[in-house]
Amino acid sequence: MNKPRPDFVYLASQSPRRAQLLDLLQVRHQPLLADADEDAEALEVPLPREAATAYVQRVTGLKLDAAVARLRRRGLPAAPVLCADTTVALGGRILGKPADAADAHAMLAALSGRTHRVMTAVAVQAGRRRLQALSVSRVHFAELTRRQIETYVATGEPMGKAGAYAIQGLGSALVAHIAGSHSGIMGLPVFETAQLLRQAGWHIP
Numbered sequence: 001m002n003k004p005r006p007d008f009v010y011l012a013s014q015s016p017r018r019a020q021l022l023d024l025l026q027v028r029h030q031p032l033l034a035d036a037d038e039d040a041e042a043l044e045v046p047l048p049r050e051a052a053t054a055y056v057q058r059v060t061g062l063k064l065d066a067a068v069a070r071l072r073r074r075g076l077p078a079a080p081v082l083c084a085d086t087t088v089a090l091g092g093r094i095l096g097k098p099a100d101a102a103d104a105h106a107m108l109a110a111l112s113g114r115t116h117r118v119m120t121a122v123a124v125q126a127g128r129r130r131l132q133a134l135s136v137s138r139v140h141f142a143e144l145t146r147r148q149i150e151t152y153v154a155t156g157e158p159m160g161k162a163g164a165y166a167i168q169g170l171g172s173a174l175v176a177h178i179a180g181s182h183s184g185i186m187g188l189p190v191f192e193t194a195q196l197l198r199q200a201g202w203h204i205p
């Protein structure tokens with residue numbers, strides 16, 4: 001007899017935005033968070049001269065490897081595992097999460113008046129199948145004054161966000177134009193995620 005299909009996915013992410021965006025698809029999910037001794041940050045180091053698209057997909061694959069190993073280690077019931085990674089690229093330069101307020105200030109000054117790319121890779125492990133997708137958006141920032149940057153950094157919002165801003169928050173006041181996926185910029189491209197989950201056998205309209 002066939003095993004019943006699980007009715008949830010594991011979301012291997014500590015990002016509350018990713019959980020909210022997955023909720024839009026009405027897919028039940030459970031967190032699969034890293035153990036205290038797993039060094040998640042260590043995965044997020046670009047290789048010398050690595051292109052941002054290659055980097056974001058490689059890191060997402062590593063996150064998924066770690067999550068699948070975690071599932072096995074904990075002996076949890078089998079179900080698909082989903083994870084994602086978001087990277088901001090200004091020309092050939094990869095902007096990660098700011099280390100501190102000065103770093104956030106420098107990133108925002110670099111983004112001011114220019115167009116950058118935001119890439120989010122999504123990966124799903126469903127049994128032996130690994131499915132991956134990449135969303136690339138272009139974001140144009142208004143010209144920012146030093147004062148505006150200082151005020152924004154002082155809100156604390158840039159911390160923990162790739163590129164030092166949040167389009168879902170006050171950061172939206174700095175963004176003049178986007179071309180691409182708003183949810184992808186936030187951290188989980190809903191359209192591409194739906195495509196992957198359908199391929200994994202999920203019923204999504």
Ligand SMILES: Cc1cn([C@H]2C[C@H](O)[C@@H](COP(=O)(O)OP(=O)(O)OP(=O)(O)O)O2)c(=O)[nH]c1=O
Pocket residue numbers: 012013014015017018044084085086087088097118160161162163165166167168171185186187
């Ligand atoms: C550009 C941009 C990024 N971000 C966020 C999305 C991601 O959470 C974060 C990039 O870091 P990620 O390493 O992609 O994700 P994370 O560390 O927050 O969570 P996890 O690895 O557990 O899944 O930046 C926004 O929230 N809004 C934005 O507009």
